[in-house]
Amino acid sequence: MLFVWSYWKTIFTLPMNPSKEFHLSYSDKESLEREPRGESQQEVLRRAAKDLPIYTRTMSGAIRYCDRCQLVKPDRCHHCSVCDKCILKMDHHCPWVNNCVGFSNYKFFLLFLAYSLLYCIFIAATDLQYFIKFWTNGLPDTQAKFHIMFLFFAAAMFSVSLSSLFGYHCWLVSKNKSTLEVFRAPIFRHRTDKNGFSLGFSKNLRQVFGDEKKYWLLPVFSSLGDGCSFPTCLVNQDPEQASTPGGLNSTSKSENHLFPAKPLRDSQSHLLTDTQSWSEISAKAEKGKVGMSNPALTMENET
Ligand SMILES: [Zn+2]
Ligand SMILES: [Zn+2]
Structure with a gap:
């Protein structure tokens, strides 16, 4: 029964796509089409991505943008050529279940x-x-x-x-890697880090299975987060990361921030509706004095 149930859920759970905050506004789309050069296009994208919790970049250090879906790609999101959509935390497109395997399933x-x-x-x-x-x-x-x-x-x-x-x-x-990230390590603002999303074994497990052990073996959704932003540990929280050649070398405790801006303890965040915007969540979290620290910004300020 559990086999059929989990197979069913893998097949029929729709892959999650980036929320509307990541789609370019009409004016941004227009100015993107007007701009001929790569750098000025990047300027438009940088402006559009200013308030988004995005920390990964392309190989050339540019904002990750999907031409097909006309959106700024959230971290760990990739465009599936079979589904022709951007899929949150895409792992791979699986022919055995005729569905994309990603954050939702x-x-x-x-x-x-x-x-x-x-x-x-x-x-x-x-x-x-x-x-x-x-x-x-x-x-x-x-x-x-x-x-x-x-x-x-x-x-x-x-x-x-x-x-x-x-x-x-x-x-x-x-x-805490996806199949795609094994083939191409995520590139953060400052450098590539193949273990950039790893938080240590126990936390990595909870990212997928959730905090409540009673749901771990049942095919009910219990993964943490909203699929658009992910906590990462680019500093020495994880002992494994300290020795990572690609890891950042910051040692100060005060710099040990967790991505993303969204509070981690908010395990219900996957229930976000379309009507709740990222900025609303941010505003709420700020009101509640939840840490909204952004390590990448911290690092930029330092440099
Ligand atoms: Zn796309
Ligand atoms: Zn797909």
Whole structure:
């Protein structure tokens, strides 16, 4: 039941797209079309992205912009050529579920891998004794004996491929990376950092599965955040990061800010509706004296 439920949720959960704050305004779109040169186009984009919680850049240090969707790409967001949309925290487009695996369904995808692996192991294990009897001529000579053999091979082969895929994704979760980020490390304002989003094992796990353990094994959405901005630890919170050659070398405790501006303890933030704008949230958080610190800005001020 859990296998079917998680498979269902992976297939039918719509991928999340960037909220309207990330779309260019009509006037910005117009001036972007007017500007012929790369640098003045960047100026328009920089202005549009001024209040957005964006800390990653392109290889050349430019604001990440999607021409197709005409929006400033949030961190970890990528344009899927199959869906023809920008997908929040895109992991990959999965043909097995005919859907994009991203922020909205990554937890379901992981559970789907786990439960299908358990299911295949269960089938292979219970079929094993009959499979042995098949080779020792212990089965009655009917058509059904070939079903035994086929079932065992199918279950065993899927067990092998699923266990490698599941193992790989467990490693990704533990490092807080997406499949795309393994191939191309995220580039932050100042430098590339392949572990830029890693907060340490326990926090990384909670980013995907949430704070409440009772939901971890159920395919119900419990990931933290809103998918548009992600906490990151570019300074020495994570011991792993201290040794990262790409990591920033700031050591002062006061600089240990967490991205994003949105407070982390707000675990309900994924329930954001379209009517709630980023600035409303920011204003609310500021009112509540929640830290809205922006390390990238801090660093810019320092330099
Ligand atoms: Zn796009
Ligand atoms: Zn897709």
